[in-house]
Amino acid sequence: METTFDEAVPETTNHISPDCIGMIYGDIGPTRFKCSVLAPVEKSEFIQVNHDTCGMVLGRVDTIERKTDLSIEKAHLLAKGEHVEIEEMVSASIVIVGYRDERNLLQVPRTPFKAGEEVEKASENLIRKVIGLKEDRKTGAYIGMLRGHDVQIYLDINGLIQKHVSILAKTGGGKSYMAGVVLEELLKHNVTTVVIDPHGEYSSLAQRAKSVQLGEKFHVVPNSYESKLAVFTPDTKLNPNAKSLKFTLANLQPRDILALTKSGSVRTHLTSLREALDIIRTSRKDYDVDDILRVLEAQDDQSNFSLMNELEYLREVDIFAREGTKIDELVHKGMTTIINMKGTPPDIQELIINRVATALFELRKMEKIPPLMMVTEEAHNFCPQQGKAATSDIFRTIASEGRKFGLGLMIITQRAAKVDKNVLSQCNTQIILKVTNPNDLKTIMASVEGLTAGMADEIQMLPVGVALVTGGNITMPLLVDVRPRETEHGGKSVKILE
Ligand SMILES: Nc1ncnc2c1ncn2[C@@H]1O[C@H](COP(=O)(O)OP(=O)(O)O)[C@@H](O)[C@H]1O
Ligand SMILES: [Mg+2]
Known part of the structure; x- marks a missing residue:
């Protein structure tokens, strides 16, 4: 039952230009109007239309709908397999984007367009000019x-x-x-x-x-x-x-190092870690996780085991080095x-x-x-x-x-x-x-x-x-x-x- 666009073109429009997608009809405003759709066009596409004082103006398809005379009663008949004539037309709502005036400022018309004016698919030039698109491959x-x-x-x-x-x-x-x-x-x-x-x-x-x-x-x-x-x-x-x-540990505070360990338990280990770092810092500026582990191991203190476990995790993550x-x-x-x-x-x-x-x-x-x-x-x-x-x-x-x-x-x-x-x-x-x-x-x-x-x-x-x-x-x-x-x-x- 689809009516093709060709079938929908009234005989009287034979003279229209090949770029024409429809005609302005109905109540017309300066920035909004309806257009009978005679050729394929989609929502959001750009169109152009002549305005008697502004010249070519750019617009955009806002909504598009197929108007039909198929009533619920006729639809029932159709479902029963009966022949039903359907009249349908596609109508688009156009919203005007504007035109560039002689000073190149974006303007919109202040008077309505004319009924029956041809609506065309917008030319590349007009789109570029009105929207201000530059095709600058350099920048x-x-x-x-x-x-x-x-x-x-x-x-x-x-x-x-x-x-x-x-x-x-x-x-x-x-x-x-x-x-x-x-x-x-x-x-x-x-x-x-x-x-x-x-x-x-x-x-x-x-x-x-x-x-x-x-x-x-x-x-x-x-x-x-x-x-x-x-x-x-x-x-x-x-x-x-x-x-x-790689990153250096040297500019991380003990607290921050502990925050990165698996349990993130800062409080329990803060003192031990601080002491270990103090020892390392007396002899070197750059250190890695291995260096800290070595100091803790040397202390031979059982209470350090869980901290050492935490640091093992950081060692496995392997993002710290003496030199970052x-x-x-x-x-x-x-x-x-x-x-x-x-x-x-x-x-x-x-x-x-x-x-x-x-x-x-x-x-x-x-x-x-x-x-x-x-x-x-x-x-x-x-x-x-x-x-x-x-x-x-x-x-x-x-x-x-x-x-x-x-x-x-x-x-x-x-x-x-x-x-x-x-x-x-x-x-x-x-x-x-x-x-x-x-x-x-x-x-x-x-x-x-x-x-x-x-x-x-x-x-x-x-x-x-x-x-x-x-x-x-x-x-x-x-x-x-x-x-x-x-x-x-x-x-x-x-x-x-x-
Ligand atoms: N512009 C595109 N053209 C062709 N295929 C695309 C395009 N954008 C996405 N895809 C395909 O869609 C899938 C999902 O895209 P992707 O960019 O990985 O999604 P996201 O990052 O948003 O999760 C990919 O398989 C990709 O090949
Ligand atoms: Mg992705």
């Missing part, structure tokens, strides 16, 4: 194409570094894939980047994609960034291809450093990230390292809204002060509601993929400017591979078909492990 990160249009979308890379960015979506929504796309662009543009990678998903940026789906449409060819990547890990047994990441990794080994101008923490316990991850992030911030302040982007997966663990992580303070500091010093933050999380609002609200560019959790949606609606209630519905139904992007140089929320990856996506293996 832009190409993330995909405007959904329904042949318009490439670029995020301004300077804006990302100076004003932070968030990638929000439920598990399996495509966050890591999207982050991989952005990282490929940062690599391509020689942006210094540090990736906090709790699952070891991003080392695959070194691997050329075996196949690129829809590569031609998106203008994407396989690539490898191996020569610009450095991978560090606290656990070289589990991640043998990465360089070892230097930050100038870790960060190189124009390169991406991945901190692969696969297999590292959560409390140790926090310690590592706290050390690294604090060092990045302090050294950036003194301009001892180049401006850089810090990308954080599972951000809800490192800057939680409730409770406190060892990394809570430094994330807040970077979120609020990083921009002054050229230290950008990219927050990736499946639980927007569980990320510190003080951090999330500092993210100026948002990349939102499918989100269904009501609390996360509420957080997103509250923290992202320019989202309408209709967009909340849209976010819940986004297919994987489509992002709602807003902020930064993107002046209004846009649906973007995320471009395919140039490198292998490393997220799949994580799924299997989970």
Whole structure:
């Protein structure tokens, strides 16, 4: 019983232009009207229509519906197998975005459009001009194409570094894939980047994609960034291809060392540990867990056994050494450093990230390292809204002060509601993929400017591979078909492990 669009075209419209998708009808306002739909068009697509004084104006399909005369009675007859004539027409509600006036300011018409005016699919030029999209390959990160249009979308890379960015979506929504796309662009543009990678998903940026789906449409060819990547890990047994990441114990207080042990029981062991450290410090500046154990053993005191057990755990975690990794080994101008923490316990991850992030911030302040982007997966663990992580303070500091010093933050999380609002609200560019959790949606609606209630519905139904992007140089929320990856996506293996 489907009526095709061709059948729906009235005979009298033979003269319409090939780009015409419909005609303005009914009651018409200056920024809103209805359009009879004569050619395929989807919700959220951009259209253009002539206005008698403003010229070509850009609009957007807000809602779309098929109006039919099939009543409940007729539907019953249809169910009984009787022949029923159905008349149906598709109607779209159009909301005007605006036009650029002679001073290039965004304006909306102040008088209604004319009935019967042709509505066309928007031209690439008009979309770019009105929305203010620049196709700047030099300073832009190409993330995909405007959904329904042949318009490439670029995020301004300077804006990302100076004003932070968030990638929000439920598990399996495509966050890591999207982050991989952005990282490929940062690599391509020689942006210094540090990736906090709790699952070891991003080392695959070194691997050329075996196949690129829809590569031609998106203008994407396989690539490898191996020569610009450095991978560090606290656990070289589990991640043998990465360089070892080590920290010195010397600048940890006894209390902090004990907090990292398995039981975390600070009180019982504090005095013994303090005494042991005092002994070591008389003879050396740098020490590791073995050195402490040796002193405790030499004391031959039974009451030290349980402390020694606790320290054994830290020794097994194997992140402390007499000499730690230097930050100038870790960060190189124009390169991406991945901190692969696969297999590292959560409390140790926090310690590592706290050390690294604090060092990045302090050294950036003194301009001892180049401006850089810090990308954080599972951000809800490192800057939680409730409770406190060892990394809570430094994330807040970077979120609020990083921009002054050229230290950008990219927050990736499946639980927007569980990320510190003080951090999330500092993210100026948002990349939102499918989100269904009501609390996360509420957080997103509250923290992202320019989202309408209709967009909340849209976010819940986004297919994987489509992002709602807003902020930064993107002046209004846009649906973007995320471009395919140039490198292998490393997220799949994580799924299997989970
Ligand atoms: N833009 C995309 N194009 C094609 N496949 C995608 C895209 N985004 C995600 N996927 C696929 O969806 C799955 C989940 O994506 P992933 O980024 O790992 O999710 P998340 O990190 O949000 O849990 C992956 O197997 C990935 O291959
Ligand atoms: Mg992921």
